[in-house]
Amino acid sequence: MINFAYTRATGIADAIKEKVEANGGGQFLAGGTNLVDLLKENVARPARLIDINRLPLAAVEPMSGGGLRLGALVTNADTAYHPEVQRRYPMLSRAILAGASAQLRNMATNGGNLLQRTRCYYFYDVATPCNKRQPGSGCPAIRGQNRVCGVLGTSAQCIATHPSDMCVALAALEAVVRVSGPQGERSIPIAEFHTLPSNTPHIENTLSPDELITSIDLPESPYAAHSVYTKVRDRASYAFALVSVAAGLELDGDTIKSTRLALGGVAHKPWRLPAAEALLTGKPATKESFLPVAEALFAGAQGYEHNAFKIELGKRAVVRALTLAAKGTAAIHDVNGQTADA
Amino acid sequence: MSLLKSILGTAVNTDAAEHLGKPTRRVDGPAKVTGAAKYAAEFNVPNLAYGVIVSSGVARGTITSINAAEIEAIPGVLKVLTHENAPKTAWLDRSHRDQISSKGGSPFRPLYQAELQYSAQPVALVVGETFEIARFAASLVRVEYDEKPHETDLHANQAAAHPPTDNSGGYTPAPKPRGDAESAFEKAAFRVEAEYSQPSEFHNPMESYASTCVYGEDGKLTIYQKTQGVQNCQAYVCSVFGLSKKDVQVISPYVGGGFGSGLRPTYELYLAVMAATALKHSVRVSMTRQQMFSFSHRPEAVQQIKLAANGDGLLDSVTHHAFEETSRKEEFLETVVNWSGLLYTCPNVSLVHQLVNLDVASPESMRAPGAATGIFAFESAIDELAYQAKTDPLEFRRKNYAEKDQNLDKPFSSKELRACYDQASERFGWQGRPLEPRSLRKGSDLIGWGVSTGCWEAMQQKAEVKAVLTADGKLTVSSATSDIGTGTYTVMTMIAAEFSGVAMENVSFELGDSSLVYSPVEGGSWTVASVGSAVKSVCEELRAKLFKLAGKMDGRPLGGAELADVTFVNGEVRVTKDPVKSVTYAEVLEAAGLDKLELDTTEQPQLIKRATHGCYSHSAVFAEVSVDEDLGTIHVTRVVSAIAGGRILNPMAARSQILGAIVWGISMAMAEEGLMDHGLGRCMNHSYAEYHVPVNADIHDIEVIFVPEHDEIVNALGAKGMGEIGIVGVASAVANAVWHATGKRVRSLPITLDKLL
Amino acid sequence: MNLATANASPPATQFVTLTINGQQRHLEVAPWTTLLDLLREYLDLTGTKKGCDHGQCGACTVLLDSKRVNSCLVLAVAKDGSQVTTIEGLAAPGSELHxxxxxxxxxxxxxxxxxxxxxxxxxxxxxxxxxxxxxxxxxxxxxxxxxxxxxxxxxxxxxxxxxxxxxxxxxx
The missing domain is CATH 1.10.150.120 ([2Fe-2S]-binding domain)
Incomplete structure (x- = not known):
């Protein structure tokens, strides 16, 4: 762990000012669940940590116009168990509860969750090359141990995935990330927040330098009654997703009016394909309708030695998630965020 | 001694035991639930320095430079030890060997030379005034290498396999072939030929290896060490660093899990002692979790098995050929294939165990070493053969039941395996299990039932125990063994109370200190058999001595009773038929003018009785799995295991041992896998996040049945040990259940969901 | 990296107040000291265990302001004013077990x-x-x-x- 300096920001403007002053060497400290881990691995080597935990960003508030604003510093646990989140965005609640452990969810914040780094083994091991950690050093994952890596939107430089569960649900819900920076405030649609690796895998999102996430805004959602988060992993809990699917259906009787689908564990960002979702519009909510959507989502997927199975698994998980969503959120009762047949 | 035994030794198998056989809470329980129990890295002494280990990034090659001088200039850094400046240690390999290492190998010596032996080996130790400074400085160490090609892939190097040339304690070479397995196979009605594989697995006890080496003013070392053998560590430190035993004390009252990883001295001990003696300063060195993947592990194995049965479903041919990895410099030896000649009656058997040297750390025993590996493959193949013969797999096992140890051509000391099959299958509800796979469903999930036999050798080692009865009637019994979570403190207290007649609350058992009398390392499930038998002996001697002293007392409180006429209970000698006539131990000591009574006994294995028998524990394991057919996710929903493990001394701790071992078996079946990048020659999932072991949510109903065995041959207590037997056969029972659920035979562990898609 | 020119000094310590098992403590800590290491190495409260030091095992779980957290991932300096309960503080000293x-x-x-x-x-x-x-x-x-x-x-x-x-x- 590097010999960083520590300061505690007193306000949003102060935090941004300190970050600017750190001249690229500063990092914000919120829940610390990923950052402190990366400090110990010598992957993160900031000159200064700017503690933002005392900023007034820890509220869940209704928004004018009907949405819900999740403060950037609200913990994952408080978000998942918030009655309004559970009632209006059960997919999000379940996605959060499917991730990490109770302890980590008590610490991790919503803003930090957006900025989680990949769990690719090579990124975490500073004795090995990694283009994301050290641009130009190479990507051993492509020919190495890539079970945890992606099959969609990968590049010749990087095949890492974004590890978040929460972000998958946020993508399906079309959340908006509000940020504040030296140039003022702005909003970034979640679909535009995370990036694909292409030739710059060290860049993972569209935040400008020194911008601070202040909230995640959830628009009104017609999907609460038919929402699901299906997570497939190597053990029953406390493991990152091999594949996960956030699915929401808006139904008119048995007919699908609209669909939201996002995939986790398969790409450098939560994976969405609105064109695939549109295939379901006007269709009955049956397996026959769902299969082509699964195929469309994985069109062009590229598997590697140890993760090619994710393509078939992902398709099946999509069909499973949609099938469960059609049954209705209430039918998939599982307080712990895992889907189970009712 | 022998006369005494004939008089008092009969108590062993009576049902009148006061403590033995009764579920007893751990005597160290309160210390463990309050945080009072101190582990190796928790002995805080003034002015302690911290050593942080720097690990290599490449598997093979030569270190060309290390920026040690730069690092030593960092404020707060006391020393950087590397191969360039490390003080010399003993020259000969034999000085670096310990009780457990193979007899002829070259044990790994940290910071010995520029040549690398494996990836993640220690290459420097940074000692700082605080842990944080040392960690910071270690992060700035830059090591340059001249890399050379390495080989870490067992499958790719199988052609280089060779028979073991070395030996080590606990290893039994494969028996000579019997009959003609090959021609029997060719002629048989039913045949199975298959290859099974299992990856490297890492012990990963919850507590990382740590050494707090306290440097005394007189240069003496007091070392608080995580280990399964304090005296093994003491002897190693003395031998490697040329120190005298009186100047090195190794202490280890609590051990946060071992599972075999602490049988041998670990490299942080070497580094801590080197730093402490070089700096004349107390030093603590702890491994990181990542470094817990950088030494001992269960070796990767490939196993080729051919089985055949005749038209009546009788096993007629067994061929089992195992290839296991070892390091370049040592042969790690575990008994893998012998079980296949032992478990069932079979006239034609050919067993071969071979090694492949790779650029990896030396493997080491991991819970049920060899048996967990070999029996997984063999019991999977037996299941395949039973299906070929269209016979229920339990029926097939019963039909081929072995009535004697065919490897040794000797009877078993005891073997209640048949009762294990009966009781566990009854409890599981096996009867009526459909033969065909994919026959059972629950909702949309596929259900499968599998069975396996398990076996482990019941061993005994020499051990010494000291007993001190003080004038207040309290008894302290001691031996330099360990409690790695197995319940040693508790069971030894029970045995001592049972055979001394001192009440449990007045007995204490001391362990984990090299200054105590001799004990073997805690391993192989032999601790109760070895140390426990010695505790029994010493307490029996104590009773005889007390009786003799009581006879000399004025007023003859026992009225001239013979030894056979008295009972020793609750700190008193009583005339059994006239309990009014009694005398307390305290009174006996007082009358004799003694402030304490001290006895010391060494118990040798019952070699004569054991030599004519095969001594093993057995198990029958039944598992149920539920498989999501679409997604491949597997849940082990139920396990019932019946254990024939001799006499059960503390059923509470014994059950916990078996429960835990079943969790280990589930883990072996479903989760554990060191993921090697052969390009880098490095294990990549070196963390608890990515090297999966079960979490609470993975574990469902587990039931343990103990089938009583009366065995006077294995040892004086009739106990066979609980640490290993519970895991053996679990992975095969699960694999067999997965096949029964899905019709897919997964022959490579772990059975991850992708293998079922 | 040339260490001769780099800043390789330990970071400046700061003062924090923590209430640990009901006892208020004024402590001088460096930013790089985790709550776990503070407890184990500086306060001799070794009941809280280091299993992985990366939030992957839960052995270091303590109650921080009544919530369970992984103390290995908490920088002590950031918790000024907080209450910490460790295994040693679950039951009052000398009283019966929790x-x-x-x-x-x-x-x-x-x-x-x-x-x-x-x-x-x-x-x-x-x-x-x-x-x-x-x-x-x-x-x-x-x-x-x-x-x-x-x-x-x-x-x-x-x-x-x-x-x-x-x-x-x-x-x-």
Whole structure:
């Protein structure tokens, strides 16, 4: 762990000012669940940590116009168990509860969750090359141990995935990330927040330098009654997703009016394909309708030695998630965020 | 001694035991639930320095430079030890060997030379005034290498396999072939030929290896060490660093899990002692979790098995050929294939165990070493053969039941395996299990039932125990063994109370200190058999001595009773038929003018009785799995295991041992896998996040049945040990259940969901 | 990196006030000291265990402002003004065991004992959170605490046994 300096920001403007002053060497400290881990691995080597935990960003508030604003510093646990989140965005609640452990969810914040780094083994091991950690050093994952890596939107430089569960649900819900920076405030649609690796895998999102996430805004959602988060992993809990699917259906009787689908564990960002979702519009909510959507989502997927199975698994998980969503959120009762047949 | 035994030794198998056989809470329980129990890295002494280990990034090659001088200039850094400046240690390999290492190998010596032996080996130790400074400085160490090609892939190097040339304690070479397995196979009605594989697995006890080496003013070392053998560590430190035993004390009252990883001295001990003696300063060195993947592990194995049965479903041919990895410099030896000649009656058997040297750390025993590996493959193949013969797999096992140890051509000391099959299958509800796979469903999930036999050798080692009865009637019994979570403190207290007649609350058992009398390392499930038998002996001697002293007392409180006429209970000698006539131990000591009574006994294995028998524990394991057919996710929903493990001394701790071992078996079946990048020659999932072991949510109903065995041959207590037997056969029972659920035979562990898609 | 020109000095310490097991402590800590290391290496409160040091095992679980957290991922300097309860502070010194501690002993819910303080703190934190009702809930919500000895069935039994008594303690 590097010999960083520590300061505690007193306000949003102060935090941004300190970050600017750190001249690229500063990092914000919120829940610390990923950052402190990366400090110990010598992957993160900031000159200064700017503690933002005392900023007034820890509220869940209704928004004018009907949405819900999740403060950037609200913990994952408080978000998942918030009655309004559970009632209006059960997919999000379940996605959060499917991730990490109770302890980590008590610490991790919503803003930090957006900025989680990949769990690719090579990124975490500073004795090995990694283009994301050290641009130009190479990507051993492509020919190495890539079970945890992606099959969609990968590049010749990087095949890492974004590890978040929460972000998958946020993508399906079309959340908006509000940020504040030296140039003022702005909003970034979640679909535009995370990036694909292409030739710059060290860049993972569209935040400008020194911008601070202040909230995640959830628009009104017609999907609460038919929402699901299906997570497939190597053990029953406390493991990152091999594949996960956030699915929401808006139904008119048995007919699908609209669909939201996002995939986790398969790409450098939560994976969405609105064109695939549109295939379901006007269709009955049956397996026959769902299969082509699964195929469309994985069109062009590229598997590697140890993760090619994710393509078939992902398709099946999509069909499973949609099938469960059609049954209705209430039918998939599982307080712990895992889907189970009712 | 022998006369005494004939008089008092009969108590062993009576049902009148006061403590033995009764579920007893751990005597160290309160210390463990309050945080009072101190582990190796928790002995805080003034002015302690911290050593942080720097690990290599490449598997093979030569270190060309290390920026040690730069690092030593960092404020707060006391020393950087590397191969360039490390003080010399003993020259000969034999000085670096310990009780457990193979007899002829070259044990790994940290910071010995520029040549690398494996990836993640220690290459420097940074000692700082605080842990944080040392960690910071270690992060700035830059090591340059001249890399050379390495080989870490067992499958790719199988052609280089060779028979073991070395030996080590606990290893039994494969028996000579019997009959003609090959021609029997060719002629048989039913045949199975298959290859099974299992990856490297890492012990990963919850507590990382740590050494707090306290440097005394007189240069003496007091070392608080995580280990399964304090005296093994003491002897190693003395031998490697040329120190005298009186100047090195190794202490280890609590051990946060071992599972075999602490049988041998670990490299942080070497580094801590080197730093402490070089700096004349107390030093603590702890491994990181990542470094817990950088030494001992269960070796990767490939196993080729051919089985055949005749038209009546009788096993007629067994061929089992195992290839296991070892390091370049040592042969790690575990008994893998012998079980296949032992478990069932079979006239034609050919067993071969071979090694492949790779650029990896030396493997080491991991819970049920060899048996967990070999029996997984063999019991999977037996299941395949039973299906070929269209016979229920339990029926097939019963039909081929072995009535004697065919490897040794000797009877078993005891073997209640048949009762294990009966009781566990009854409890599981096996009867009526459909033969065909994919026959059972629950909702949309596929259900499968599998069975396996398990076996482990019941061993005994020499051990010494000291007993001190003080004038207040309290008894302290001691031996330099360990409690790695197995319940040693508790069971030894029970045995001592049972055979001394001192009440449990007045007995204490001391362990984990090299200054105590001799004990073997805690391993192989032999601790109760070895140390426990010695505790029994010493307490029996104590009773005889007390009786003799009581006879000399004025007023003859026992009225001239013979030894056979008295009972020793609750700190008193009583005339059994006239309990009014009694005398307390305290009174006996007082009358004799003694402030304490001290006895010391060494118990040798019952070699004569054991030599004519095969001594093993057995198990029958039944598992149920539920498989999501679409997604491949597997849940082990139920396990019932019946254990024939001799006499059960503390059923509470014994059950916990078996429960835990079943969790280990589930883990072996479903989760554990060191993921090697052969390009880098490095294990990549070196963390608890990515090297999966079960979490609470993975574990469902587990039931343990103990089938009583009366065995006077294995040892004086009739106990066979609980640490290993519970895991053996679990992975095969699960694999067999997965096949029964899905019709897919997964022959490579772990059975991850992708293998079922 | 040329260390001769780099800043390789330890970072400046800062003062924080923490209430640990009911006792207010004024402490001088460096930013790089985690709450876990502060407890174990500076305050000799070694009941809180270091299992992985990366938030992957739960052995370091303590109650921070009544919530269970992984103390290995908490920078002590950031928690000025907080309350910390460790295994040593669950029951008052010299008094009888906390019901959860007693249940762990009674149910043999541990073997080596190294994960045990974290399991117990986590269980108490879980009961306070109020989302665990069934054994399945307990299994899921205790999955952040690895037990390599595999004592899980007994851990679940102990928690079920101590749940009511633990709840009763929380409400007073």
């Amino acid at each position: 019901p959860m501690q007693q249940a762990f002993v009674d149910c043999d819910a541990f073997q080596c004992g190294y994960c045990t303080p974290g399991q117990i703190c986590s269980a108490v934190g879980m009961i306070r959170e109020g989302h665990a009702e069934t054994a399945d809930d307990i299994r899921e919500l205790m999955s952040g605490n690895l037990c390599r000895c595999g004592a899980y069935p007994n851990i679940v039994a102990a928690i079920e046994k101590a749940m009511d008594a633990t709840r009763a303690r929380l409400s007073v």
